[in-house]
Structure formats: C-alpha cells, structure tokens
Amino acid sequence: MQKKVVYILILSFCCLAAFSCGKKADKGPVIALVNLEPVYQSELDFLSRYTNLEYSFLGSGTHATQDFLNKIIEKKIILQEAKKKGITLSYGELEAYLKHISDEFFTKKFKDLLKERLISFEDWKEFMAGQALAEKLGESEMKMVSVEPVEISRYYYGHLSEFMHAEQARAYQILVKTETEIKEVQNRLERGEEFEKIARIKSISPESEKGGDLGYFSKEQMPPEISEAVFKLAVGKISGPVHTAYGYHLLKLTERRKKGTATLAEAEPVIIKKLKAEKKETYFKEWIKELAKNAEVKISKDLSGVVK
Numbered sequence: 001m002q003k004k005v006v007y008i009l010i011l012s013f014c015c016l017a018a019f020s021c022g023k024k025a026d027k028g029p030v031i032a033l034v035n036l037e038p039v040y041q042s043e044l045d046f047l048s049r050y051t052n053l054e055y056s057f058l059g060s061g062t063h064a065t066q067d068f069l070n071k072i073i074e075k076k077i078i079l080q081e082a083k084k085k086g087i088t089l090s091y092g093e094l095e096a097y098l099k100h101i102s103d104e105f106f107t108k109k110f111k112d113l114l115k116e117r118l119i120s121f122e123d124w125k126e127f128m129a130g131q132a133l134a135e136k137l138g139e140s141e142m143k144m145v146s147v148e149p150v151e152i153s154r155y156y157y158g159h160l161s162e163f164m165h166a167e168q169a170r171a172y173q174i175l176v177k178t179e180t181e182i183k184e185v186q187n188r189l190e191r192g193e194e195f196e197k198i199a200r201i202k203s204i205s206p207e208s209e210k211g212g213d214l215g216y217f218s219k220e221q222m223p224p225e226i227s228e229a230v231f232k233l234a235v236g237k238i239s240g241p242v243h244t245a246y247g248y249h250l251l252k253l254t255e256r257r258k259k260g261t262a263t264l265a266e267a268e269p270v271i272i273k274k275l276k277a278e279k280k281e282t283y284f285k286e287w288i289k290e291l292a293k294n295a296e297v298k299i300s301k302d303l304s305g306v307v308k
Helices: 010-027 041-055 061-084 091-101 108-116 121-141 149-158 179-190 195-202 206-210 224-231 264-293
Strands: 004-008 030-034 037-040 168-176 213-217 242-244 247-257 296-300
Touching: 010 041, 030 041, 030 061, 037 041, 037 061, 041 061, 041 121, 061 121, 061 264, 091 121, 108 121, 121 264, 149 264, 168 179, 168 195, 168 224, 179 195, 179 247, 195 206, 206 213, 224 242, 224 247
Parallel strands: 004 296
Antiparallel strands: 030 037, 030 296, 168 213, 168 247, 242 247
C-alpha cells in the first residue's frame, strides 16, 4: 500500500498509551497512528484471530504482523474518508449487510465459535460494521464507473469462444424441503395459481426472488436429476416432483436454445458485469492509493512480536 509512513520511537507510543490508559487500558498499547487516530494492539490481535477463523490459516512473525497492520491502516483511512463525507451506516443497513452474507451470523453456533477463538460478538459486529461502511463508501465512489457500447462490442468480438454454448434450456423452479410441501404446491398450480408467484412465496432456493428463474443452462451445468427432468419437457410444461439432496423440486421449461453462439445482445449483460467489475477494481486501487498518499501514518518500530 502506497502511503506516507513516518517511523517514530516506541517511547512516543508509550507516552500516548499512558496518556489514554484511563479509558483505553483494555485496548493495549498504541502501535500506530493514522492521521492521529490510534491503532491499538488489540485491533491487531482481533484481526489475526478473525483471519484464523475465516481462512483457517495464519502466517507468523514480522511479515504477518505487518500485513495485518497494513489492512487495519487502509481500513482506517477509508473510514476517516467516510466520516469526512458524512457517510454513515444505520442499524438496519448493518443487519441487512450481515444477513446478505449469511444467516448463520445470528445463530448461537456462530457466537460460540467466536467465543472459542476469544472473539466477542460485539467486537466482531463492530468490525463488520466498519467493513460495511467501507463498502458503502466504495460503492458511492465507484457509481460513476460505466461501460461504453464500443467496449462491449470490442470484448464480444474479441472473445467469441466464451459465448459458444451447447444446447440450453431456460427453466424456473420451486424448491421445498418435504414431499408434503411439494404436493401442496402441485395442488395450488392445479387450481390455476402462477408458478412464479408461488416460487416467490414458497421456494427456498436463492432465485425465489426472481420467481424461480434459473436462467439458461446446459445439461452439464445442473445436477443430473434436474437436467433429465428439464430437457425432456415441452416448452411451457411443468415437471413432476424431482427429489435431490436439496429437497423437492418442480421445474417449468420456458425456452430452449439450440447449440450455437450467443448474440451480442444476449451476451451484453454478462460482458457489462465483467467489464464493470474489472473497472471498479482498478478504480478502487487507484482511489485507495490517492487517499493513502495524503494520509500521515506513523508506525512503531517494534513490530517483531508475535501477534497474540
């Protein structure tokens, strides 16, 4: 990370830690300053424990310590920028952010797992709030990133092999857990209720919000049970119950595509998503580099100790 780094003597940090010990004793010594905002040893310890939990791998020694510290410094610089711009995170936004990642975060099992790793749930939640706010600022900064029609066309004709496909089907599904539930769904369909409406209400699959739309897929892209059921249907028809490890499915075939190459219009959404992601990544790196250039970062020389 490109930044202005000024190394100062340990004594300076000790003095600052002593000055603030009345309120911050539990956070340990100050190991860095980011625009005069302290970074505490406890923050380094937390990140090492959480990284160990998340990836089941933790480096050791000076190199790992410096990597963790760089991440903390970068995040502080971003959050300071959010504060400057008046960007905040509401409680509802945080809850939605966490639930979007995983509902498991709110279970006793997850809290117990944090406890085993000496991580308090409140500390973890505060850390995730920082992550969410950093992402919110990042999205705000990158909202002007766009993809021009000429870029889409250039990518398409330069990567035609990416858009060649085998025979494909487009299907919708309703997925439930039990045989009783799937029979209830069949009864509702027989009474004339719309497949997509029932999918939004009853289906437990991720695409339920889109009415159960699975998009286009080839036989090889789906579990054999699903492909076998879908590819023998006539367009507009609904399968009988299909049992897989996920539960019980009903599948509706809406379109077929012969083997061939997707048109530019068909490929456009995929290309836009890919190119926009690449542009955002580049923009973000340059944005962070610019913020870091203007930040005053002071780091203690004593980073040789093992992270706790």
